[in-house]
Amino acid sequence: MITVTVAPPFATIQDLGRTGYRDSGVPVSGVADRDSALTLNSMLGNQHGAAMMEWAIAGGALRFDTGCTVAVGGAVAECFVNGKAMNPFVPVEVGAGGELRVDRIVGGRFLLVAVRGGINVPVVMGSRSTLLSAALGGLEGRRLRNGDRLLIGDAFASPNGMTRTFVHAAPSGTIGVIRGPQAHLFDEHAWTTFLNADLSVSRASDRTGYRLEGIEIRHNGDATLPSEPTCVGAIQIPGGGAPIVIMNDGPTVGGYPKIAVIRTSCLSRFAQLAPVEKVRFALDE
Amino acid sequence: MEAFPKIDPLGDDAVLVTFADRISWDVGVVVRTVANRIRATRLKSVTDVVPAYTTLAVYFDSARVPFASIAASLAPIIELGGLEELKDQGLIEIPVIYDGPDLAEVAERTGLTIEAVIDRHVSRTYRAYASGFQPGFAYLGDLDASLALPRRSAPRVRVPPGSVAIAGAQTAIYPLQTPGGWHLIGSTSTVMFDANRNPPALIRPGDSVRFIRKAP
Numbered sequence: 001m002i003t004v005t006v007a008p009p010f011a012t013i014q015d016l017g018r019t020g021y022r023d024s025g026v027p028v029s030g031v032a033d034r035d036s037a038l039t040l041n042s043m044l045g046n047q048h049g050a051a052m053m054e055w056a057i058a059g060g061a062l063r064f065d066t067g068c069t070v071a072v073g074g075a076v077a078e079c080f081v082n083g084k085a086m087n088p089f090v091p092v093e094v095g096a097g098g099e100l101r102v103d104r105i106v107g108g109r110f111l112l113v114a115v116r117g118g119i120n121v122p123v124v125m126g127s128r129s130t131l132l133s134a135a136l137g138g139l140e141g142r143r144l145r146n147g148d149r150l151l152i153g154d155a156f157a158s159p160n161g162m163t164r165t166f167v168h169a170a171p172s173g174t175i176g177v178i179r180g181p182q183a184h185l186f187d188e189h190a191w192t193t194f195l196n197a198d199l200s201v202s203r204a205s206d207r208t209g210y211r212l213e214g215i216e217i218r219h220n221g222d223a224t225l226p227s228e229p230t231c232v233g234a235i236q237i238p239g240g241g242a243p244i245v246i247m248n249d250g251p252t253v254g255g256y257p258k259i260a261v262i263r264t265s266c267l268s269r270f271a272q273l274a275p276v277e278k279v280r281f282a283l284d285e
Numbered sequence: 286m287e288a289f290p291k292i293d294p295l296g297d298d299a300v301l302v303t304f305a306d307r308i309s310w311d312v313g314v315v316v317r318t319v320a321n322r323i324r325a326t327r328l329k330s331v332t333d334v335v336p337a338y339t340t341l342a343v344y345f346d347s348a349r350v351p352f353a354s355i356a357a358s359l360a361p362i363i364e365l366g367g368l369e370e371l372k373d374q375g376l377i378e379i380p381v382i383y384d385g386p387d388l389a390e391v392a393e394r395t396g397l398t399i400e401a402v403i404d405r406h407v408s409r410t411y412r413a414y415a416s417g418f419q420p421g422f423a424y425l426g427d428l429d430a431s432l433a434l435p436r437r438s439a440p441r442v443r444v445p446p447g448s449v450a451i452a453g454a455q456t457a458i459y460p461l462q463t464p465g466g467w468h469l470i471g472s473t474s475t476v477m478f479d480a481n482r483n484p485p486a487l488i489r490p491g492d493s494v495r496f497i498r499k500a501p
Contacts, residue, residue, distance in 0.1 A: 019332035022344065023320075024478070024486035025417040124480050134420045134461055136480050181293045181301050226308050227415060227424070229335040229342030231296045253337055253417035261296035264347060 001065040002115070004148040008060035008102065013119050013138035013150075015051040018127035022252045028232060029129035029137070029248050032110050032207060032271035036074040036089075040114040041157075044071055044091055050118030050155035051128035053144065055111040059102030062113070067095045068152055069116035075108030075272060091116070108272040120153030131249055133208070174282035175266045180235065180258035181228070185221040191283075193217050194259060198278040199243075207249040210273075216241030219257050227255040233262035233270070235281075247271065290363050292356055297347045300355055302363055305339045313414055315367030316341050317491045322362050328355070336490050337415040338424075374491045376410070379458065380499040381449050385469035387437075391451070394434055403498060405429040406470065411456060411494045416486055421460035421478025423488035428454050440466035447473045449496065456496075458488075471496075 017030025031037040079086040130138025202211040236256035295301040320336040333344040411425035450467035460477035
């Protein structure tokens with residue numbers, strides 16, 4: 001059992017997400033930084049989809065009522081176990097009564113806090129991921145708060161099972177995109193602007209979508225695109241011209257033209273961009 | 286002229302199939318027929334099949350199967366088109382109390398009496414063209430043309446769950462508390478989305494819906 005002694009401003013339980021219900025309007029949810037989650041589960045000896053805590057904005061503290069192995073990763077944060085500084089992606093044994101404290105997040109957006117065995121909350125529609133808009137999954141469909149108690153699960157990787165290991169690459173370089181379904185509505189000027197601008201993720205961004213600052217681009221189509229299915233990483237251009245990127249809890253359909261879609265291999269790195277960081281998109285043909 | 290149906294990548298992990306560039310009920314029938322046929326084929330690594338107005342998306346795991354392979358498997362299924370008649374899906378009746386905060390404004394802007402607005406809203410059987418934007422939300426058409434209004438210029442920050450709303454040629458029920466820009470004309474206590482139900486959404490694309498006027 002884990003007790004949330006000081007809840008972070010924004011923390012939810014997430015796993016790799018909920019598929020199979022997009023036709024009922026249910027987004028996939030799941031950790032925004034999938035690469036880090038896979039790495040953490042792999043090094044903790046967990047099944048690759050074991051659930052963990054996803055923290056944003058600032059720190060908090062946990063008490064481990066039973067001993068366990070804990071690891072952190074994703075955003076760069078000042079983390080301590082029983083007062084001793086933790087390194088990212090290095091599992092630490094914590095005895096019963098031990099404390100994990102996160103003082104602050106210094107780089108990136110989402111800190112993942114994972115334990116050996118995973119967090120055991122009920123599986124709802126095939127996933128433990130929290131979807132706040134529908135109060136679904138996670139712990140009672142909501143953010144963690146002070147005094148919450150979390151069960152540690154038994155989502156251990158089978159010893160004979162998959163031995164895929166994940167290497168966590170340091171964030172660097174451009175974000176790869178492929179042409180979106182409405183790429184043809186954007187002329188050469190719009191594309192040049194899109195691919196040559198230093199963009200940043202606005203503070204007014206969350207798990208449903210990231211607003212990008214730095215450019216405004218127009219398209220040549222009429223504004224009456226019938227709403228169509230969208231996906232995580234889809235870069236939409238609304239009438240105002242400032243791009244919005246659909247994230248894990250975003251709408252399943254939308255009517256804004258999609259100029260491009262972020263490569264799956266670049267989504268985790270994109271999700272971790274802090275508001276101050278600049279980024280460029282690169283088109284993979 | 287573009288040739289339909291058209292198969293495009295929607296990122297690495299999905300295929301978007303476009304059947305037409307204009308919304309019509311007949312196109313929707315084709316979209317849903319093909320969607321059902323793809324579901325029945327149970328292609329390996331496909332997780333979701335999502336029909337919408339003129340398009341459908343097939344989501345898959347690109348780590349296991351490449352786009353080209355999925356596209357090749359889908360092409361013959363898509364080319365069959367919508368020749369089969371869809372079985373009639375259920376008629377869903379939604380009891381509504383017409384007490385929405387925008388009802389008077391809708392009456393004023395359409396030049397109708399409140400009674401006429403309500404009569405025209407309950408007099409039709411609507412069909413669900415698409416689901417989405419949020420869990421359990423279904424886009425229902427076609428609204429009586431005399432009730433068509435553009436969305437509110439300032440969307441509400443909070444629309445209560447169960448609100449019955451209209452915008453353009455469409456009507457819908459908000460399943461959850463959410464921001465929203467449609468005109469609220471009534472409310473229902475019918476639960477539109479329930480995670481413990483299978484499927485969780487009450488209304489799915491292809492369903493028919495009638496609103497039944499209930500006394501407040």
